[in-house]
Amino acid sequence: MEFLTDMVDSLTDLQLKHLEEKAVEMREHIIEMLLEAKSGHSAGPLGMADIFTAMYFHVLNHDPRNPDWKDRDRLVLSNGHICPVQYAALAMSGYFPLEELKTLRKINTRLQGHPHRGVLPGIETTSGPLGEGLSQAIGMALALKLDNKSAHVYCLGSDGELQEGNPWEAAMFAGKNRLSNLTLIIDRNNIQIDGFTEDVMPIEPLKDKFAAFNWNVLEIDGHNMRMLVDSVNEAKAVHQKPTVIIAHTIPGKGVDFMENKFEWHGIPPNADQAKQALDELRTLQGKIEADQ
Amino acid sequence: MLNPNLKLNEKMFSDDAQKKATRDGFGEGLVELGNSNPDVVVLTADLSDSTRTDKFAKEHPERFFEVGVAEQNMAAIAAGLAEAGKVAFISSYATFSPGKNWETIRTTAVYNKANVKIAGHHSGVMTGPDGATHQATEDIAITRCWPDIQIYIPCDNIEGKKATIASTKIDTAVYLRFTRDKSIVLTTDETPFEVGKIQNFWISDNPQVTIFATGYLLYQALLAAKQLDDEGIQVIVANVSTIKPLDVEGVLSLTRKTQAVVTVEDHQVMGGLGGAIAECLAKHRPLPMEFVGLQDTFAESGTPEELLAKYKMDAPAIKEAVKKVINRKG
Numbered sequence: 333m334e335f336l337t338d339m340v341d342s343l344t345d346l347q348l349k350h351l352e353e354k355a356v357e358m359r360e361h362i363i364e365m366l367l368e369a370k371s372g373h374s375a376g377p378l379g380m381a382d383i384f385t386a387m388y389f390h391v392l393n394h395d396p397r398n399p400d401w402k403d404r405d406r407l408v409l410s411n412g413h414i415c416p417v418q419y420a421a422l423a424m425s426g427y428f429p430l431e432e433l434k435t436l437r438k439i440n441t442r443l444q445g446h447p448h449r450g451v452l453p454g455i456e457t458t459s460g461p462l463g464e465g466l467s468q469a470i471g472m473a474l475a476l477k478l479d480n481k482s483a484h485v486y487c488l489g490s491d492g493e494l495q496e497g498n499p500w501e502a503a504m505f506a507g508k509n510r511l512s513n514l515t516l517i518i519d520r521n522n523i524q525i526d527g528f529t530e531d532v533m534p535i536e537p538l539k540d541k542f543a544a545f546n547w548n549v550l551e552i553d554g555h556n557m558r559m560l561v562d563s564v565n566e567a568k569a570v571h572q573k574p575t576v577i578i579a580h581t582i583p584g585k586g587v588d589f590m591e592n593k594f595e596w597h598g599i600p601p602n603a604d605q606a607k608q609a610l611d612e613l614r615t616l617q618g619k620i621e622a623d624q
Numbered sequence: 625m626l627n628p629n630l631k632l633n634e635k636m637f638s639d640d641a642q643k644k645a646t647r648d649g650f651g652e653g654l655v656e657l658g659n660s661n662p663d664v665v666v667l668t669a670d671l672s673d674s675t676r677t678d679k680f681a682k683e684h685p686e687r688f689f690e691v692g693v694a695e696q697n698m699a700a701i702a703a704g705l706a707e708a709g710k711v712a713f714i715s716s717y718a719t720f721s722p723g724k725n726w727e728t729i730r731t732t733a734v735y736n737k738a739n740v741k742i743a744g745h746h747s748g749v750m751t752g753p754d755g756a757t758h759q760a761t762e763d764i765a766i767t768r769c770w771p772d773i774q775i776y777i778p779c780d781n782i783e784g785k786k787a788t789i790a791s792t793k794i795d796t797a798v799y800l801r802f803t804r805d806k807s808i809v810l811t812t813d814e815t816p817f818e819v820g821k822i823q824n825f826w827i828s829d830n831p832q833v834t835i836f837a838t839g840y841l842l843y844q845a846l847l848a849a850k851q852l853d854d855e856g857i858q859v860i861v862a863n864v865s866t867i868k869p870l871d872v873e874g875v876l877s878l879t880r881k882t883q884a885v886v887t888v889e890d891h892q893v894m895g896g897l898g899g900a901i902a903e904c905l906a907k908h909r910p911l912p913m914e915f916v917g918l919q920d921t922f923a924e925s926g927t928p929e930e931l932l933a934k935y936k937m938d939a940p941a942i943k944e945a946v947k948k949v950i951n952r953k954g
């Protein structure tokens with residue numbers, strides 16, 4: 333695996349520390365939400381917490397008080413089932429009150445089991461059915477170009493959804509149309525509901541596939557927020573091509589007994605498991621704070 | 625007689641009646657919209673000529689997107705454009721869009737409340753020689769069940785243009801249904817077109833049956849009415865150009881006197897216009913009904929005329945249905 337190594341850091345140590353703390357807090361919210369909801373997905377949201385933290389607290393040019401701001405960067409979540417991490421990120425950013433996270437998946441909630449545009453501020457599109465996000469991100473990128481706006485569109489998607497046909501239709505289109513204001517970040521956590529992606533239906537060689545579709549391809553450790561920020565900056569500097577960042581993540585990251593277990597794809601923790609998970613995360617939080 | 629208030633094409637029954645395809649009206653409507661509304665964008669999936677989007681493409685190349693043979697991608701890109709403020713028209717054959725990409729449209733356009741207009745072309749057996757794979761005969765059924773969608777089916781090219789333009793008056797999804805072959809021009813520029821309004825095209829002093837027709841088959845219904853009149857049977861023929869929202873008031877008022885209904889559509893008899901009228905009447909005032917359309921079967925290759933005759937959707941079949949429903953009246 334090739335990682336970006338010689339990039340200039342764009343995060344200071346202090347910024348990184350701050351983001352690491354935020355990421356732990358985000359994971360705590362995720363565990364608490366899932367416990368309260370009694371259904372939902374655990375592994376994906378925990379695995380993507382670092383990337384969502386870096387996006388919402390460093391990368392995105394957005395305004396939680398003005399979610400419809402026309403010049404905002406767009407973050408399109410394609411694999412909607414990991415929405416607990418996005419809900420946590422939005423609430424922590426100030427789009428809606430943190431207390432509302434407890435309503436996840438409950439009757440009359442704005443926090444639908446899969447995200448729904450229009451009911452909750454900050455949600456750019458309804459998603460859940462896999463493979464549809466990249467095309468919508470393309471549509472937004474086209475519209476921004478037509479309107480001469482410099483905002484950037486980020487699509488966050490999963491590896492499993494690349495087994496759909498639609499993402500490749502979209503990849504073909506974005507490559508042909510040289511959509512340089514579009515960046516796709518793939519959560520390469522190697523799991524899906526029925527098992528490991530390479531057992532269920534192999535998607536490798538992923539880098540070669542995107543390169544063949546005329547994309548700029550980067551590969552990172554998805555828990556290294558410096559790497560993410562650097563690669564996002566590099567993506568924005570590339571002209572004439574869209575960029576895909578293949579982010580290698582550990583599903584269930586931060587909670588030892590969930591890590592790398594595909595069984596945790598689609599289930600929530602019970603009370604004991606949640607307590608154990610939160611203890612682990614709080615210990616980690618204490619460690620980060622103590623290091624300061 | 626033809627309703628004089630609607631300024632219909634008086635020459636529709638003559639041998640030299642003008643013929644044009646409803647899809648031509650779509651093409652003209654798009655060009656007009658493109659000129660008047662800078663937010664209108666158009667997408668096609670390798671069918672710019674067949675869907676008549678080529679004219680818009682020539683006039684507004686920067687707002688025209690060719691996605692290749694990829695209907696799911698087309699629908700979701702359109703949703704993305706709409707989410708960023710555009711009015712996005714997608715166009716393909718209806719069997720593929722909204723057929724093949726049904727769930728994509730459901731999620732990204734309809735449920736998402738994105739401003740996407742779905743133009744389904746080559747609807748019905750009228751598509752002809754291409755055969756059943758390319759004849760969209762279930763598209764009304766699969767779109768009508770979506771909450772919040774509006775469905776417009778023009779009866780001729782003039783209504784096709786009006787319906788296309790009217791679809792931009794709301795900022796949510798609309799399904800527009802078009803046909804391939806040329807058909808008789810039934811209306812004029814002066815004929816009023818109102819979304820959600822059924823219009824009474826053929827009026828009679830003592831009608832015994834109300835015929836609700838949609839799309840180009842309205843002509844066959846009018847022809848049947850004219851011939852029935854000569855035989856001493858009077859009917860009403862109404863144009864249902866908006867399938868959803870259905871004009872409930874119109875259905876009830878137009879059937880108050882006749883107490884019997886025939887529906888006419890180039891579509892499966894289940895789930896389309898007939899289904900919509902039946903649901904409405906079952907709820908408000910059940911009446912005997914006959915359904916003219918494709919009777920739970922796929923059609924085949926042939927000319928439109930041959931297919932309408934074989935599958936009993938032409939004027940003789942409509943007359944038969946009228947007589948049958950009269951016999952069923954209590």
